[in-house]
Amino acid sequence: MRKLYHFPLSVASRKVRLALAEKKIEFESVIEKPWEKRREFIALNLSGELPVLKEASGLIVAEGYAILEYLEEAYKELPLLPDEPAKRVEVRRLISWFDQKFAREVSDKLVYEKVFKKAYGRGWADTSIIREGHANIKYHLAYIGWLAERRQWLAGEELSLADLTAAAHLSALAYLGDVPWDKYGGAKDWYARIKSRPSFRSLLVDQVPGTPPAKWYHDLDF
Amino acid sequence: MRKLYHFPLSVASRKVRLALAEKKIEFESVIEKPWEKRREFIALNLSGELPVLKEASGLIVAEGYAILEYLEEAYKELPLLPDEPAKRVEVRRLISWFDQKFAREVSDKLVYEKVFKKAYGRGWADTSIIREGHANIKYHLAYIGWLAERRQWLAGEELSLADLTAAAHLSALAYLGDVPWDKYGGAKDWYARIKSRPSFRSLLVDQVPGTPPAKWYHDLDF
Numbered sequence A, B: 001m002r003k004l005y006h007f008p009l010s011v012a013s014r015k016v017r018l019a020l021a022e023k024k025i026e027f028e029s030v031i032e033k034p035w036e037k038r039r040e041f042i043a044l045n046l047s048g049e050l051p052v053l054k055e056a057s058g059l060i061v062a063e064g065y066a067i068l069e070y071l072e073e074a075y076k077e078l079p080l081l082p083d084e085p086a087k088r089v090e091v092r093r094l095i096s097w098f099d100q101k102f103a104r105e106v107s108d109k110l111v112y113e114k115v116f117k118k119a120y121g122r123g124w125a126d127t128s129i130i131r132e133g134h135a136n137i138k139y140h141l142a143y144i145g146w147l148a149e150r151r152q153w154l155a156g157e158e159l160s161l162a163d164l165t166a167a168a169h170l171s172a173l174a175y176l177g178d179v180p181w182d183k184y185g186g187a188k189d190w191y192a193r194i195k196s197r198p199s200f201r202s203l204l205v206d207q208v209p210g211t212p213p214a215k216w217y218h219d220l221d222f
Helices: A011-022 A039-044 A064-074 A085-119 A127-150 A161-175 A185-195 A198-204 B011-022 B039-044 B064-074 B085-119 B127-150 B161-175 B185-195 B198-204
Strands: A003-006 A028-031 A052-054 A060-062 B003-006 B028-031 B052-054 B060-062
Touching: A003 A011, A011 A064, A011 A085, A011 A161, A011 A198, A039 A052, A052 A064, A060 A064, A060 B085, A064 B085, A085 A127, A085 A161, A085 B060, A085 B064, A127 A185, A161 A185, A161 A198, A185 A198, B003 B011, B011 B064, B011 B085, B011 B161, B011 B198, B039 B052, B052 B064, B060 B064, B085 B127, B085 B161, B127 B185, B161 B185, B161 B198, B185 B198
Parallel strands: A003 A028, B003 B028
Antiparallel strands: A003 A052, A052 A060, B003 B052, B052 B060
């Protein structure tokens, strides 16, 4: 059986879980705490980063980027990248927007500071960094709203990896109660649509010991 | 004519320049200083990140990751990704290794601290961060040597995007004189091979005003 090594609050893990579910590819879930640096896990991915997909054939696919591109190439049904070059380019531009810019300006300042920093034994959350994350998320929510008002989904008329990437970041932040949805109606409408998809169900029941989800995390009417 | 907006010491820009040269795709070079946030440049890529490729057709491809995947799909001759899934997975794992782990542990601590931090007006280089970068580069050079002793190129028997990604990082660091090659013979042999390729020539004549290259930067016998 295919296995996915992941952790509930790892953004890259969430993205791959959403992609597998959208593509209706079944997998066995293995919760991995990357800070424990388990020997068997490091043998799967020397960098120690999540997620890692192990196919039934034994093929090991490590790192979120490699897994997503692999899934698109190996499982062509239910594609999450459009066919046309200009549309693919737009999806991948937005993947970079969220995985680099949004990560640096928001997710690293909130999810890393609040969850992983302590787990890795690198000290306590820095409240000034958390404040920066809260300030930065606002213009990103405005941008999501701007996109979602002009297109059916973030990169165009079809749901794509761009939506799943954005949703992976925002759902981890929503778990922590760090998304001021009410002031950003456009972003909220988009998130409500993606949150109600069947692919989201397993994420909404995530529970991290010691870090319970925020009050509205599960609710489809949030 | 195709244009590439780039900056000599931007690692992502170097990677795309190497890929274009390996694939023998001609382009007009436009040096862009991203910290100036030129309006015409932000119109090409809202994130303000380099590089951006503008095709003769008008198609704009922004962000290093999107450009590289686009080039592989649009220009299939002289491929930089192998055909077999297991080999593609290994190339992309190593791209993540260098663009995420190596970037975080080494390039961001040296190239960003020494060059971009000041240019963006975010203060002076922090010597304790630079020391961390110098400490961290050692085990990465050992890993490159370990790979290069077991394979013709980093990801297997063919030159690939994994080599170009690693070389983009290391050449920016070599420009700054921050690579202790002499203690890492395996990594040095690999770099000497890639440095002598025609695709490297334009990088070796880079000159950044105010930041001249280190003494051995141009030399093929370094």
